[in-house]
Amino acid sequence: MTRSLRFPDGFLWGAATAAYQIEGSPLADGAGPSIWERFAHTPGLMADGDTGDIACDHYRRHAEDVRLMQALGLTSYRFSIAWSRVLPEGTGRVNAKGLDFYARLVDDLLEHGITPNVTLFHWDLPAALDDRGGWLNRDSADWFAEYAQVMFRALDDRVPLWTTLNEPWVVVDGGYLRGTIAPGHRNLYEAPRVTHNLLRASGAAVAAYRAEGRHRIGVVFNLEPKYPASTRQEDRDATRRAHAYMNTQFTDPVLRGVYPEALAALYGAAWPDFPAADLECIRQPVDFVGINYYTRQVVRDDPTQPPLRAAGVPQRQRTHTETGWEVYEQGLIDTLLWFRDRYGTVPVYLTENGAAFYDPPQAAGPVVEDPLRVDYLERHLKTLRRAIDAGVDVRGYYAWSLLDNLEWSLGFAKRFGLYHVDFSTQRRTPKRSALRYAQIIASHGAAL
Numbered sequence: 001m002t003r004s005l006r007f008p009d010g011f012l013w014g015a016a017t018a019a020y021q022i023e024g025s026p027l028a029d030g031a032g033p034s035i036w037e038r039f040a041h042t043p044g045l046m047a048d049g050d051t052g053d054i055a056c057d058h059y060r061r062h063a064e065d066v067r068l069m070q071a072l073g074l075t076s077y078r079f080s081i082a083w084s085r086v087l088p089e090g091t092g093r094v095n096a097k098g099l100d101f102y103a104r105l106v107d108d109l110l111e112h113g114i115t116p117n118v119t120l121f122h123w124d125l126p127a128a129l130d131d132r133g134g135w136l137n138r139d140s141a142d143w144f145a146e147y148a149q150v151m152f153r154a155l156d157d158r159v160p161l162w163t164t165l166n167e168p169w170v171v172v173d174g175g176y177l178r179g180t181i182a183p184g185h186r187n188l189y190e191a192p193r194v195t196h197n198l199l200r201a202s203g204a205a206v207a208a209y210r211a212e213g214r215h216r217i218g219v220v221f222n223l224e225p226k227y228p229a230s231t232r233q234e235d236r237d238a239t240r241r242a243h244a245y246m247n248t249q250f251t252d253p254v255l256r257g258v259y260p261e262a263l264a265a266l267y268g269a270a271w272p273d274f275p276a277a278d279l280e281c282i283r284q285p286v287d288f289v290g291i292n293y294y295t296r297q298v299v300r301d302d303p304t305q306p307p308l309r310a311a312g313v314p315q316r317q318r319t320h321t322e323t324g325w326e327v328y329e330q331g332l333i334d335t336l337l338w339f340r341d342r343y344g345t346v347p348v349y350l351t352e353n354g355a356a357f358y359d360p361p362q363a364a365g366p367v368v369e370d371p372l373r374v375d376y377l378e379r380h381l382k383t384l385r386r387a388i389d390a391g392v393d394v395r396g397y398y399a400w401s402l403l404d405n406l407e408w409s410l411g412f413a414k415r416f417g418l419y420h421v422d423f424s425t426q427r428r429t430p431k432r433s434a435l436r437y438a439q440i441i442a443s444h445g446a447a448l
């Protein structure tokens, strides 16, 4: 007898987006610029010269998009607040029209039976704060706590799920080490200081929430399991370094109050000596953790790649996405079981999971066929069910993404959406994966 794949009662079925990737109108109604406004308008940094000036025009089409969510039967929607829409200078003056946009969106979601899951920081730091040092400035923790408190006071009566940061690793690695995303720095000495101030900011926001919040608050990490390419000690050591750099550099301080020992050796002279009191702030207990899972990495030793001295080994025999990621659903349960075994019974939401596949141009019809994304969705949801059966406390799943959108510096060409967006007309068309997800939601998983 095949076991029912029904998910637990109360499990949330969602989709996720981020402000700069979908909203457009980044400077409308008194909003201030973010570092992405600057980065995207710097020639040569964005694929095809794409920017978030229009994106999915969600700032103006949000009511239509909420109806699309309802059409799928979503019970939750994860989105981010554009900090500089609400606080144009990052601190101080509140822009009422910016705050009002998010209040109207939240009210519309609730009217459609969709639970808001709000991310406070999804990479779009106010440019005015970057001018003051950004995440390199220890004051950034206070700036973030001030902004978080503005949002809590405005929306906590209606928002039951808050997260402080989205994927701090990407901000550090992409924004300060490799320069592939805003603010585009390339400085080994900056990276650990940014990690530390991001985590301090998250802790400060959690502490602020404890003073007046009525619901639950967490933080979102991208976790990518690392597997050694061979049993050679060099490859196993490289795998441990890669795991510390991408995963436990963030989860250990928040959930254990310590940085992994491997980081000091990895960063060498660039590793600062952080005050112990900082870790007490960082380790503020969270109510849940969001995990973004996309793929795994097979790792080999590579002395030519400092500071990590590790490199990924392509798994060419398997299906890959348009972003070059291997489809590897086993990595999802491996990650969830590792997380539970290391950190205990912290509730988890799978806050992002999805894939960019080439959706071939099709005659304008009612549905865009995307068989590879349907397969990806089914594989990962079945695996998620296995993790829940194994005792991992997973409370919800958010497909990345509701809409095709601006994939940061990769531009609009990388399409992750359940809905296809024709960016020349803003026409939304459901993909087959959207219809399949709706079936799964309607059966609470049994249709898997």
Ligand SMILES: N#[N+]C[C@@H]1[C@@H](O)[C@H](O)[C@@H](O)[C@@H]2O[C@H]12
Pocket: 018, 021, 166, 167, 292, 323, 352, 400, 407, 408, 416
């Ligand atoms: N790439 N990719 C897709 C997706 C990105 O669009 C999100 O903004 C991030 O939170 C995370 O990196 C994942």
